[in-house]
Amino acid sequence: MAHIQRAGTAVWTPWRAVFAFGLVSLTADMVYEGMRAVSGPFLGSLGASALTVGLVTGAGEAVALVLRLATGAWADHSRRHWRLTVVGYAMTAVCVPLLAIAPFVGAAGVALASVLILLERTGKAIRSPAKSALLARMATATGRGRGFGVHKALDQVGAFAGPLLMAGALAVTGAYWPGFAVLAIPGVLCLLLLLAQLRRRVPSIAEPDPEDTPVPAAGGGALRRVRAAVLGSDLPGTFHLFALSAALTTAGLMTFGVISYRFVDAGLVAIAAVPLVYALAMAVEALAALVTGDLFDRWGAGILLAVPALVSVVPVAVFADQLWLVLVGVAVWGLATGVQDSTVKAYVASLVGPSRRATAYGVFAAVQGLGALGGGALAGALVIGHAALLAACIGVLQVVAFGLLWATLRVGRPVS
Template identity: 50%
Template sequence: MGRPRRNLSARQRVSRSALPGATRGFVWGPVIGFGLVSLAADVVSDGARPLAGPLLAQLGASALLVGLVTGGAEAAAQGLRLVFGPWADRTRRYWTFTLAGYALTAVCVPLLAVAPWAGGSGLVLAAALIIGDRVGKAVRSPAKTVLLAAVARPVGRGRGFAVHKSLDLAGALLGPVLVWAVLAASGNLSAAFAVLAVPAGAAMLLLFWLRRQVADAGAGRPAPEEEGGGRQAAVEPPSPGAAGRPASLFTRSFALFAVAAFFWSAGLVAFGVISYHLTTAAAVPVAVVPLLYAGAMAAAALGALATGVLYDRSGAWVLLALPLLIAAVPVLALAPAAGVVFSGVLVWGTALGIQDSTVKALVADLVPEPRQGTAYGVFAAFEGAGALAGGALYGALYDTRPLLIAAVAVLQLLAFVVLVAALRSPRSPRSPRRQL
């Protein structure tokens, strides 16, 4: 008689898929899958983002209203994670939040094509859809990152997040190029938004396919391969804290890391300020700005890959480069000479790539798994508060450039000091092999 089939736990399935050889690519599959979904979704979201202002202006919005809508959208993308992260942790419905968030973007962005044809309500519709896209980001981001952190562990979270972010940023690069090409050919904003329905549909198809390959974290149900099905990988369900109590979130290392994130986010200028400077002070044609943004996304991908590999090899100390890069951004990106500004755009993109990839890998290593969704929500709130403060800082001091540069340097010195304190904490991973 044949040997009886042994049911495997989620932990054992992940462990098996981490074996060398043929199964190595098998483990990379879910990471690449999440990356391709993000690539398609970012073609949609980042393709539309440079056009939000021109669309609102075409519909009759004032500069103040454009600022309120786009600023409110970004605030929602960060701040609402503080709601949806804990909610995902409580319900353990990580896939539900992931699917709902991506669906919001896939629906809202292409529908912007109809706003110019909606008459007097077009401005209200466009504002609601622009904010809806960023709300979708808040809904999906903590839950998706928990899933990604789990499937990336066997290959190294630094590498996993870096590869994912590189694919994500490839979409952020392709999106502006796509809408630029459509605008160049048609001169029609509605056509540029409408064409984004194609990558939106591709993102949702990929996501539903991936849903069949990766089990929901902590769903409390057997995986299909235990019932004869064929899922390729399963997210390891979170383990509770001692004596069944929820694991603690606010460790000293996580709290310090979040404070450091506030300081570096307050110094990382929004690209809107850089693009304003490019077109007003550096005499760069408006049509060139989307291509410069695409170049920044390419730099972000390279920065994410490089620091991700170094994170897994040498530990979290690689993140000390982040405040140093951010301190250089206002010096270069707000210079009067266009060539210097271009180099500043690349430095800005590199810093953004590190912030959106390797930083998230460290959050996953600092926080117990049952609280990761909450942690990403809390961490995003610190980053969002810093970005809001930074926007006010850059707006107030833009005309006094030396004072602005000094203020950003002080913020990054504070970020550097607090980050060192966070990395010296006992729970901070100093090597790629240490598991928390």
């Protein structure tokens, strides 16, 4: 596709724009995944109790998900998708390196680090719905499944590199703060790519999307408009069915923390080898995003019906007594997670028109967050001593998720 000109600036081809946006996520992931890899021990080194660590990290994840209800609606209402994306990434690029100061402020170190961690997660909530809406617009010509898949794969490269960079700095210096300082480098690269190139060279979300039909604004009273703006009550019913299905799938897709706790407790994997097992899952997740994204564009959303089946397999395998079967289960977990974080978002863009996509992504993330909260509580209560019951509960959840997804696919009329 030939370049076109906008105000004297060459506009990138769709694939180049998607790849560049993937590099933005790669560099940002290096920053915040590098921080998240050591956030618990780092807070502990400052004198925080286990309760404080749990409250800070748990509150951070809750903020990153639930706040998207407001930031998604804000992006659609203000049409400032790029501004919110840049602000959100800037908060990550600034807050994480500033953690290097915390060890040097004495008793205030825990409070400073906690605030910076929560602000970084707030930045994630601010940018995510707007970023996903922008990516959906960029990927119109590439195929949304492929576009989201390539973006997710690049994102995962950053998820590898950031913790490795932090681990290297920690090994060389024996302290956390140099690692946080070094993470300023990918943070600066992220912002330079956003500000100096990407925003000026890709299609604006305000420009007409040739394959979409905008959703009419909600009418009625003030309360109805607020419900529509924040909770997405005016979004298609198929979107809400799909969100509920994804929430149940997420509830069954246990966190790696629960999985690793179980296989370490069972004596199958040494603590030092846990990062290697996690690396296996991340590699599978990146590959899954690429492959299923391509299949989504070729065969349609029907491939998503495989996700509840995959999730049902995970507890049966990861709770086994044979290491090889546990590793197979971890690989399946990575496969399902990769689809959940990429191809599923491509289908959301197919169900909701461009004028409401950021709202939809915000609602979708909040519903998934509730599913993750419930699933985490279920897994935490049953993983030790009641693994068979946990596997059965997850199986039931996935049967319901499959039924809801089947209903979505039967009645859904994608907007693109």
